Amino acid sequence: MRSQREELELLIEAARGAAEIAMSYFGRSPEVWMKAGHSPVSEADYAVDRYLKSVLLAARPGYGWVSEESEQPRTGNIEDAQSRFFVVDPIDGTRAYLRGEATWCVSLALVSKGRPVAGVIHAPALSEVFLATEEGAATCNGRPIEVGQRWGEGAGEALSVAMPDQLRGRFERLDPPLRDAVTPAKAVPSLAYRLALVADGRLDATLIRPRCNDWDIAAGDLILKRAGGRLVDTNGQDILYSESPNRHGVLIAASEASQGLAMRLAEGLAPITR
Structure with a gap:
């Protein structure tokens, strides 16, 4: 091999x-x-x-x-x-x-x-x-490259999190402790490039709405992991890939330091369904 x-x-x-x-x-x-x-x-x-x-x-x-x-x-x-x-x-x-x-x-x-x-x-x-x-x-x-090390609440600087534009209104209605720990960043259309930005520390995290496909994320998943971050589902599980490609639910990409806060943000914005 x-x-x-x-x-x-x-x-x-x-x-x-x-x-x-x-x-x-x-x-x-x-x-x-x-x-x-x-x-x-x-x-x-x-x-x-x-x-x-x-x-x-x-x-x-x-x-x-x-x-x-x-x-x-x-x-x-x-x-x-x-x-x-x-x-x-x-x-x-x-x-x-x-x-x-x-x-x-x-x-x-x-x-x-x-x-x-x-x-x-x-x-x-x-x-x-x-x-x-x-x-x-x-x-x-x-x-x-490596992911950023900020973790949000109490860290003195809000996490930059890319999220779909459709979630901005819902984000503004979150309770202040969670809302104030995050600065929404504009989500670029390419999921692969967005994952690369998290891997390079230019974004702390990104939320990915349902129905993304394996080809959107496979390369970015690995690059993010080797840079010290993770791409996971809402249960905190890694993504598995097969030759019968999958469509996924909500995914969270973040550094290990900010993973917990990013997961809480996804929960606070639930349901992210469309």
Whole structure:
């Protein structure tokens, strides 16, 4: 079996090529269609997806494939020690991409036994590349990164927490001790990039509304973990991934120091249902 470093190098090269393709369409009004659920997909998404599938499966023909823009993948078994599969979002943050904003990325992860073992988040319009393996440190452009160490109440400075805009009104109605311990930060459309911001300490935490998919979070999950944080559900459990991709409930991403307060915030804003 290949080392995690070898797997990461493959993801890095694939993400670099994917970023070049995505940038060739960026700001040039690519053709757009609406998927079920009224989310946009562009010819750039499809072009990047085709490239990644070709390159990654040619290099690892025995591996499985899960991508937002591909047909339903074959079913995998997270208990199978030999089961490895790619989890890919060709352009995460398509709405931002189509608006000409920079906060979108190519998000690639390799999963083994239900958990990511290598991950890359490449944000080419920002010239940022976040990397991690299960055994190594998380980095941004080669610089080691780590989550912030603030924990909120009594810490002298409020936690910066990205949350969906639809929750702002509900947040303002929270009791003062909890409300005053948090400063709402604007949530960027790309969940992968938002997780990278938490990993890099630029955000203390983010709340993720229900119905996000594996490809939105797999790479960011690993990068955040290796930077000292965690992505968990409302029961505090880690996320498991399979070749039959999941849609998740409310998720909380935070440093270990701020996890408790972020969990309380999610409870205070419940139900976060839409």
